[in-house]
Amino acid sequence: MATIVVKQIGSPIRRPKIQRATLVGLGLNKLNRTRELPDTPAVRGMVESIPHLVTIVEERA
Template sequence: MAKTIVVKQVGSPIRRPKIQRQTLIGLGLNKMHRERELEDTPSVRGMVRSIPHLVKIIEERG
């Protein structure tokens, strides 16, 4: 079974650069307080690391 992480959006993309909004959409998030379970890959970790003020890792599974 693959390792996964649960990511929650905690910040609003309003008045943020376009690339940060696109990163949120790439993670499958687009509204406040939504959570997604994503595969724990280097690309997903990099996306989360690029917008730490907008998302939070809630849980690591696996």
């Protein structure tokens, strides 16, 4: 199964609660942390909803 590596690049301080909840849902909570997640439409949607806080570092097949 394909995976993507997501890195947190922004702080959730002074952001709406929904954006903080999205970060927690992705398994991120501190700057520069990375997570390898399955490449599904749900995960892609979460990443696209907070592009100012996370970035996709790598896509693995």
